[in-house]
Amino acid sequence: MSSKKHQGDFTWKNVPILKYKEEGTHFKDITRQILFDGSDDLKGQLRYFEIAPNGHSTLERHEHVHVVMIIQGSGKALVGTEVIALEKFDVVHIQPQTWHQFQATNNEPFGFLCLVATERDKPERPGKAELDELRKNPAVAQFIKT
Amino acid sequence: MSSKKHQGDFTWKNVPILKYKEEGTHFKDITRQILFDGSDDLKGQLRYFEIAPNGHSTLERHEHVHVVMIIQGSGKALVGTEVIALEKFDVVHIQPQTWHQFQATNNEPFGFLCLVATERDKPERPGKAELDELRKNPAVAQFIKT
Numbered sequence: 001m002s003s004k005k006h007q008g009d010f011t012w013k014n015v016p017i018l019k020y021k022e023e024g025t026h027f028k029d030i031t032r033q034i035l036f037d038g039s040d041d042l043k044g045q046l047r048y049f050e051i052a053p054n055g056h057s058t059l060e061r062h063e064h065v066h067v068v069m070i071i072q073g074s075g076k077a078l079v080g081t082e083v084i085a086l087e088k089f090d091v092v093h094i095q096p097q098t099w100h101q102f103q104a105t106n107n108e109p110f111g112f113l114c115l116v117a118t119e120r121d122k123p124e125r126p127g128k129a130e131l132d133e134l135r136k137n138p139a140v141a142q143f144i145k146t
Numbered sequence: 147m148s149s150k151k152h153q154g155d156f157t158w159k160n161v162p163i164l165k166y167k168e169e170g171t172h173f174k175d176i177t178r179q180i181l182f183d184g185s186d187d188l189k190g191q192l193r194y195f196e197i198a199p200n201g202h203s204t205l206e207r208h209e210h211v212h213v214v215m216i217i218q219g220s221g222k223a224l225v226g227t228e229v230i231a232l233e234k235f236d237v238v239h240i241q242p243q244t245w246h247q248f249q250a251t252n253n254e255p256f257g258f259l260c261l262v263a264t265e266r267d268k269p270e271r272p273g274k275a276e277l278d279e280l281r282k283n284p285a286v287a288q289f290i291k292t
Contacts (some may be wrong), residue, residue, distance in 0.1 A: 002238075002239040003230060004238075004239075005236055010235070012237060016257075019253065031263045041210050041242075041263045041266070042190060042213070042263045043189070044188060044190045044215060046215075046261065063187070065185045069192075079149070087152065089156070090149065091152070091158060091182070092149035093148040093149070093150075093182060095148070096187075113215070115182070115188065115261065119187045
């Protein structure tokens with residue numbers, strides 16, 4: 001049995017707080033904790049991401065699916081061509097090759113679980129053509145951070 | 147994109163509240179909602195179970211792994227040969243062939259996410275020999291409901 005006791009502030013006993021990604025300027029103020037790292041019969045990884053106020057994840061897309069549940073605070077996300085508001089316990093499925101970016105827009109930390117396959121493809125960031133396409137929607141143009 | 151909006155009371159828009167199991171007297175006052183039902187690249191199912199005060203899940207074991215996170219209330223669980231207290235955002239991994247039972251012991255609803263493989267073996271309930279073995283521990287004997 002392996003239990004991970006919550007310590008009251010969205011950290012878990014013996015679970016290290018990791019960098020979101022090793023490097024880049026395309027994300028801001030976001031941490032990662034791995035709550036489940038897959039097993040023989042369950043080839044998924046369950047992570048907790050926390051974005052500090054005004055921070056954001058990378059704008060990206062990939063073939064693998066994300067299943068996200070907000071568990072702290074609120075914020076917004078680009079999902080495909082829509083900017084959606086997300087509150088505690090909302091669930092979002094991000095389908096393959098769907099542009100997405102999470103942002104802590106509400107002056108509070110924005111924390112969410114994210115389930116992915118253990119083996120997955122690398123994310124792709126948008127090039128100029130993709131950004132031009134995304135920015136055709138004014139709400140998206142105003143929202144995204146690259 | 148498929149989002150499941152939380153409705154404020156641990157129900158989600160367009161997500162039906164299902165029976166925990168079709169029949170049996172080995173569980174009490176527990177419901178099930180399916181938040182993610184697997185995809186080609188992510189062969190896992192994410193469910194939300196809610197146990198009403200004094201209710202409980204079936205005492206059982208199986209080969210497949212559970213990854214559980216409490217998201218409402220508190221309660222207790224038998225995991226293997228231990229009875230553990232569980233509070234909001236605690237995470238428990240239930241390893242293969244580990245006896246387990248969740249109970250809403252604290253006069254409040256006890257709600258948790260449970261991630262499993264989409265394809266999984268059927269649970270087994272304890273026979274007399276297994277119950278005798280489990281009951282050698284007085285704390286377990288007092289806890290379990292069959």
